[in-house]
Amino acid sequence: MVDRVDDAQTADPIAQRLRDLGFVQGEPVRVVATGPLGGDPLLIQIGSTRFALRRSEAARVLVSTEAAA
Amino acid sequence: MSAATMRIALVGNPNCGKTALFNQLTGGRQKVANYAGVTVERKEGRFTAPSGRMLQILDLPGTYSFDATSPDEQITRDVLEGNYPGEQAPDLIVCVADATNLRLHLRFVLEVRRLGRPVVLALNMMDAARQRGIVIDVPELQRRLGMPVVETVAVKRGGAQALIAQVDGEVPAAAPAQPDDPLSRADLHAQVRELLAATVSMPRATAAIDDALDRWALHPVFGLAILAAVMFLVFQAVYAAGKPMSDLIGDGFAWLGGHAAAGLPEGPLKGLIVDGVFAGMGTVLGFLPEILVLFFFILMLEESGYLPRAAFLLDRLMLSVGLTGRSFIPLLSSFACAIPGIMGTRSITDPRDRLTTILVAPLMTCSARLPVYALLIGAFIPLRRVFGIFNLQGLVLFALYLAGIVGAMAVGWTIKRMRRDRSEHALLMELPSYRLPKPRDVAIGLWERGMVFLKRLTGVILALTVLMWFISTFPSPPAGATGPAIDYSFAGYIGRGLTYIFAPLGFNWQISLSLIPAFAARETAVAALATVYAVAGGEADSAGLSHALAANFSLASALSLLVWFAFAPQCMSTLAVIRRETRSWRNVAIAFGYMFAVAYVAAFATYQITRALT
Numbered sequence: 001m002v003d004r005v006d007d008a009q010t011a012d013p014i015a016q017r018l019r020d021l022g023f024v025q026g027e028p029v030r031v032v033a034t035g036p037l038g039g040d041p042l043l044i045q046i047g048s049t050r051f052a053l054r055r056s057e058a059a060r061v062l063v064s065t066e067a068a069a
Numbered sequence: 070m071s072a073a074t075m076r077i078a079l080v081g082n083p084n085c086g087k088t089a090l091f092n093q094l095t096g097g098r099q100k101v102a103n104y105a106g107v108t109v110e111r112k113e114g115r116f117t118a119p120s121g122r123m124l125q126i127l128d129l130p131g132t133y134s135f136d137a138t139s140p141d142e143q144i145t146r147d148v149l150e151g152n153y154p155g156e157q158a159p160d161l162i163v164c165v166a167d168a169t170n171l172r173l174h175l176r177f178v179l180e181v182r183r184l185g186r187p188v189v190l191a192l193n194m195m196d197a198a199r200q201r202g203i204v205i206d207v208p209e210l211q212r213r214l215g216m217p218v219v220e221t222v223a224v225k226r227g228g229a230q231a232l233i234a235q236v237d238g239e240v241p242a243a244a245p246a247q248p249d250d251p252l253s254r255a256d257l258h259a260q261v262r263e264l265l266a267a268t269v270s271m272p273r274a275t276a277a278i279d280d281a282l283d284r285w286a287l288h289p290v291f292g293l294a295i296l297a298a299v300m301f302l303v304f305q306a307v308y309a310a311g312k313p314m315s316d317l318i319g320d321g322f323a324w325l326g327g328h329a330a331a332g333l334p335e336g337p338l339k340g341l342i343v344d345g346v347f348a349g350m351g352t353v354l355g356f357l358p359e360i361l362v363l364f365f366f367i368l369m370l371e372e373s374g375y376l377p378r379a380a381f382l383l384d385r386l387m388l389s390v391g392l393t394g395r396s397f398i399p400l401l402s403s404f405a406c407a408i409p410g411i412m413g414t415r416s417i418t419d420p421r422d423r424l425t426t427i428l429v430a431p432l433m434t435c436s437a438r439l440p441v442y443a444l445l446i447g448a449f450i451p452l453r454r455v456f457g458i459f460n461l462q463g464l465v466l467f468a469l470y471l472a473g474i475v476g477a478m479a480v481g482w483t484i485k486r487m488r489r490d491r492s493e494h495a496l497l498m499e500l501p502s503y504r505l506p507k508p509r510d511v512a513i514g515l516w517e518r519g520m521v522f523l524k525r526l527t528g529v530i531l532a533l534t535v536l537m538w539f540i541s542t543f544p545s546p547p548a549g550a551t552g553p554a555i556d557y558s559f560a561g562y563i564g565r566g567l568t569y570i571f572a573p574l575g576f577n578w579q580i581s582l583s584l585i586p587a588f589a590a591r592e593t594a595v596a597a598l599a600t601v602y603a604v605a606g607g608e609a610d611s612a613g614l615s616h617a618l619a620a621n622f623s624l625a626s627a628l629s630l631l632v633w634f635a636f637a638p639q640c641m642s643t644l645a646v647i648r649r650e651t652r653s654w655r656n657v658a659i660a661f662g663y664m665f666a667v668a669y670v671a672a673f674a675t676y677q678i679t680r681a682l683t
Contacts, residue, residue, distance in 0.1 A: 013136075014495045020134035021497070022173055024258045036289035037385040041394075041496055043287060047172035048274045050283075050500040052381045054388070057495050 005061050015060050022046050023061050074115070074123040076157060077236055080145060080181060081165035082174045083131030084501035086193040090165055090223035091128040092513050094233070118237040127159065133173075135180050141418070149184055161240055162188045163232065168198035168205060168220075169276070169502065171269055175261045178214070185246025188216045191232050195220040197502070202272040210268040217241050224507050279502050286378050296379055300401060303366045314358035322347050322354070341538060354523075359436065360409045361519055363402050367413060368514045370398070372506035376416070377498055384496055390478040391485025393417065393496065396426040400477070403433035407643045411650055412518065419494050425484050427651060428660050429477040431643050432636065434470045437591040441634050442469055444595050448615035449627040465631075472635045476667065541586070560585055574633065574669070575626035575676040590640050624683060629676035636668035 005018045023029070023046060032050060033043040041054045081087045095114025112128040129148060130141035144153065151158025164181045166174035181188055192198075192205065211218040219235050222228030285291050326347030333339040370376045376398060384394030392400075395417045403410030410430045417423040446462050453461045541560035564582025571581045587594035618627070638644070638661040648657045 014497065016136055017133070017495065017497060020136055020176070022176065022258065027258075033283065033287040033381075034289075035385050036293055036382055040385045041381060043283075043381065043500065045275065048170050048271070049173045050275075052377070052384070052394075052496055052498045052500060054384070054496045057497060 012060070014057055018057070018060060021051065022049070029061070029063060074125050075161065075236075075240075076125050076127065076159045077161045077163055078127045078129055078149060078159035079163050079165060080129045080132060080149065080177075081193075082133055082167070082170075082177050084499060085131070085165045085167045085170075085174060086223045087131060087165045088128065089507065089510055090191065090193060090221060090229060090232075091126060092510055093223050093229045094126055118233060120237050122237065124236065132177065134177060149181070149186065158186070160187070161236060162186055163191055163236065164188055165191045165193050165221075168192045168195050169201060169203060171205075172261060172265060175264055176257050179257050179260055182214065182216065182244050183247040185243050187240045187243045189232070189235055189241065190214065190216055190218045191221045192218060193221050193223050196222045196225065196228075197276075201276055204270045206268040210264065213264055213267065215244050224510075276502055282503055283378070283500075286375070287381060292378075292382050296382055299370070299375070299379075303363070303401070306362055306366060310358070310362050315355040318358065319355045341535065357519065357523070359405050361515055363405050363409050364413075364515055364518050365511065367398060367402065367409075368511045369506050371416070372504060372510060374501045374503045377500045380498060381500065390481040391425055392429075392481050393419065393422040393426075393494075395498070396422065399426055400430060400433055403430040403435060406435050406437070407431045407433065408646050409518075411643070411646050414650065421488070421494060424651060424656065425481055427647055427656070428484065428663070429480050431638070431660065431664065432473045432477040432480065434473040434635065435591075437640065438469075438634055440595050441587075441591060442466060442631065444615065445618070445627050445631050448618045449622075449624055469631060469635050472632070472671075476636060480663065480667070573676070574672040575623065575629045575680070576633075577622070577626070580622075580626070580630060584637075587634075588639055588641055590642070591634065594634075623680070625676050625679035628679050629672040632675045633668050633672040636664055636671055638662075638664035638668070 005015050005023050027046055030045045031042055032045045035041045039055075041052045042058050044051050044053055044058065079087050079091055091112065091114065095116050113125065114128070115123060115125045118124050127148070129145045132142045132145045135142065135146045147153040148156050149159065149162060162181060162184075164178050166178055178188075178190055190210075192207070198205065207218050207220065217235055219231040221232050286295060326342070329342055329347065330339055333342060367376075370379070379397055380394030382394070383397045387394050387396055396414070398416070399410045399413040401410075402413050407430050410433065411427050414423045414426045414430070417426055446465050450462045450465050455461050455464060539559075540563065541558050543558060545557070560582060563585060565578045567581035567584065568576070568578045571584075576584075583594045622630075644657050644661060647660055648654060651657075
């Protein structure tokens, strides 16, 4: 579950884009797959959409784990 | 409403099936161009509605949000608001949304609604949605959005009927325009959630088939194996299907040139027509089949949704050398020819990553280098076994390919270190559902790219080919001259002049001279060397040429020439396409300059080291 997306710097366009793509509070997310080299990038599923995010991008998204599998 | 043309703009998220819908509406009647000053494609088509009204449809670039992060999105926003110079605001906006992915796409619909212009929502891919058991309460959605909602299946014949009927009727009233600020922006997600809860029931978030395919395609081991197999197949196809057709076209033009020559009197005009126009055009058009075969596969991979998966697998590797996962396919294409490779960089959304990819693409060993490599390796590298299993000639060829790849990585890395803008550029790439490519969309895509190649490149190449012919023909040799005519031409003087530059690399004046036509097309270096050494039969009889070469150059010169060809700034078609794709002569100068420097230094080192060792 997404808690919030933090800006890495002021007026961070990547954080803004993540929010536009639906990374907003209360949205369930799941890591579907990881890249073959060093586990980067991550494939994140949010709703019915899958996004490839590099770890540095995904680091902006703060999540909290729920009891759900 | 008057009989005047109605302007409709198609907008939507990437991967919503917008282009398929556009093709469905307009068929082949479309005009592809670029927006002035940028390489964002502008696609426009028209069709006559059942009422007899002419509808003009503009296909805008796929957009996630109006918070423009790319030139595409900026243009989309400006056009919709009527702020784009030379572009009138559309009379009606058709917002396309993927019915299987409404959570993401509806948010953009709401953003478009806030512009305060007439909007129709097309729920696309309704067939896939039904298959997955997704039920959408269309009347309720229509009521809540306050805009007409129609269902479409862009990939099926007649799948846009409802949309055509809708846009042919009255223009719907626009919702009041609303200001765009971060606060209300966050609010959009809440609205989407509310809308979804009230109108859509979805049994599961993703298609079972996508999950199953991705389990294999993105697997750390099998995924890479599948990718390698796909790449291998594409390569084979370009050689197996493209090459014979290319040769056929080349032969066809030679034959045509021969016939044209028969009807012309001897003289410069005949030379121009046969050697300049026909031979030059034959070389240019000869690229076409390989380009089309390659684009066919790229389009298939693009349409099926595999391309972003390949980018996902390779992103980490490419990032370490200053590129992005998306650079992979254009670079792969460049092994056939850098021209389609550079054209293929359009799929890289980030302008900085795109430029880096364009700059390193010519270092990939294209098929035109192969005849030169084959000739020199055959003449100078002994046919010997190494470690019992490897063939020395094959190893040298492999080393040359590897040199190109390593060179590209080094250059990418250097560009990454040198650029002032060190800001983070995101990958943030959607992996869409897998789809079966539709023959019509692939065919239209091929047609568009083929035409772009022909129209824009033939002009430049033709002009340069004629120039090439001119300097190698004039002035004519004086009466009683014994050497080949080319010795006395401007090209001959230039070749000897070039020796001052190229002597440290171990090039004699004949090699230097052959570099001039090689600049037009690399493989012509073989023919040019054949001409200056006056070997009968030319390219057809490369064994004779091999002997002549082996007698005239040292091993050091030959290796140096091979290395030169691996890195040198060639050919001019590549430079022309860099100019066209980046719209900047500065980038052409950078590409030419750095490749010249790299080639010069590498060839110099090769020559001096080989000479010291042998």
